[in-house]
Amino acid sequence: MAISFNFFLLLLLLAGSTTAFPNFFLSPSFYSNTCPQLHGIVRSAMKEAIRNDTTIGAGLLRLFFHDCFAGGCDASVLLDDTRASVGEKTAPANKNSLRGFEVIDLIKKRVEAACPQTVSCADILALAARDSVGLLHGPRWNVRLGRSDATAAEQNAASFSLPGPGSSLPILLTMFAAKGLDARDMVALSGAHTLGRSHCSLYRERIHGDSNIDPAFSAALRSTCPLGSGNATVTAPFDRTPGRFDNMYFKDLVAFRGLLKSDQALYGGSLVDPLVEIYSEDNAAFGRDFAAAMVKLGDLSPLFGLPGEIRLNCRKVNA
Ligand code: HEM
Structure with missing residues (x-):
């Protein structure tokens, strides 16, 4: 009886955990x-x-x-x-x-x-x-x-x-570790930046100040994202194929074409260089690790039943 009660307690602890343990519920x-x-x-x-x-x-x-x-x-x-x-x-x-x-x-x-x-x-x-x-x-x-x-x-x-877009590798590793996600998860999940774009205000410092950047890449971006406040609507894609989920993001990191400081922090004399290189050469390995890390991300502190609810309108709590 005592054993099953302890087991139940363990289940509850894991269910309410803030880190990415597999969630039995x-x-x-x-x-x-x-x-x-x-x-x-x-x-x-x-x-x-x-x-x-x-x-x-x-x-x-x-x-x-x-x-x-x-x-x-x-x-x-x-x-x-x-x-x-x-x-x-x-x-x-x-x-x-x-x-x-x-x-x-x-x-x-x-x-x-x-x-x-x-x-x-x-x-x-x-x-x-x-x-x-x-x-x-x-x-x-x-x-x-x-x-x-x-x-x-x-x-x-x-x-x-x-x-944030200026995060260093130690900060990224620490923030992901705080959620139970390891270096491999962090690098694979960062590959989400194979899709989409960033606003100029978030990559401006990088393209005007960093030395670990391909000069042709930064020069091309500087004309639309000049120093100063500029046009708040200007954006640039994270990689060369922003509408396709592939490993181009990692190929671009290896070429020092990471858009954010936090992107390039993953490559160029960093502890996780080997992972970036593997993903840049092996799209299937990236896909597998990304999928596994997304499942772990989805396990972060879900709510079960009360005190949560099934909202009727996702924008507001039920009356
Ligand atoms: C590793 C640390 C990360 C940092 C510092 C970071 C930061 C950012 C920033 C600054 C933007 C640009 C936002 C904008 O200007 O509109 C962005 C966009 C984006 N992020 Fe991240 N991100 C990180 C990780 C992730 C992860 C783990 C995912 C998903 C699993 C993700 C998915 C995306 C996507 C898809 C976009 C493009 C959004 C769009 O086009 O609307 N990011 N991120």
């Missing part, structure tokens, strides 16, 4: 009986969304990362500000740059019509991120499901847990 088949249409609804909505805007998959992948790193994968990032509380959308790492909220709204609406009050926004986001990668030629993985949604946002967690 999550399962790919969680909605098999209660919402068998779920996977099809998410995938067809993501297909439509990417057909309308080929860059939106990048937005959804980033949304998932920012949700999971700020207090766990609990859809807290999706909550709008209210009169009583300021949410995560305006935290420094998120402000004016997170996108894809409308796609989640649309998927949630369709899922609610098919399976009312059953599927959490946190699980929808996890599936949308996975399908974004798959539809853009990247790997697929089984998403473990069964999370519930947070009833409050965590602006502080969003401000302090997310790495």
Whole structure:
């Protein structure tokens, strides 16, 4: 009896852990009986969304990362500000740059019509991120499901847990280790920057000041992203194929064409150089490690049942 009680306690501890232990409560088949249409609804909505805007998959992948790193994968990032509380959308790492909220709204609406009050926004986001990668030629993985949604946002967690564009390698390793993610996970997950783009304000210092950068690459970017405040809407892609999930990001790092300081921090006399080189030469190895690390990312502090809820509208807690 004592043994089974201890085992139960251990399960609870792992379930509530802030780090990426495999979570026994999550399962790919969680909605098999209660919402068998779920996977099809998410995938067809993501297909439509990417057909309308080929860059939106990048937005959804980033949304998932920012949700999971700020207090766990609990859809807290999706909550709008209210009169009583300021949410995560305006935290420094998120402000004016997170996108894809409308796609989640649309998927949630369709899922609610098919399976009312059953599927959490946190699980929808996890599936949308996975399908974004798959539809853009990247790997697929089984998403473990069964999370519930947070009833409050965590602006502080969003401000302090997310790495910034100037982060050094030791800082990146420390921030990921704090979530139970090792160097391999961190490097593989950084490969998400094979999709999407960054705003000029976040790579300006690098292209005007760094010496570990290909001179032709920085010169080409400097004309559209000059010193000074400049045009806030200017962006540049992270790699040469921003609409395709491939290992070009790592090839570009090896060529010293990393866009952010935090990207190039992974290569050029760094401890993780060998991993970057492996991924730059072996797209399949990158895909495998990325998929495995995404499953670990998705295991970060999910909520189960109470005190969470199945939000009816992903932007606000239930009345
Ligand atoms: C390793 C530390 C990381 C840092 C310092 C970092 C930082 C950034 C920054 C500064 C941007 C540009 C935002 C903008 O200007 O709109 C960005 C974009 C992006 N990040 Fe990261 N990121 C990191 C890791 C990750 C991870 C782990 C993922 C996903 C698993 C991810 C996915 C993305 C994607 C897909 C974009 C492009 C978004 C878009 O085009 O809208 N990042 N990141």
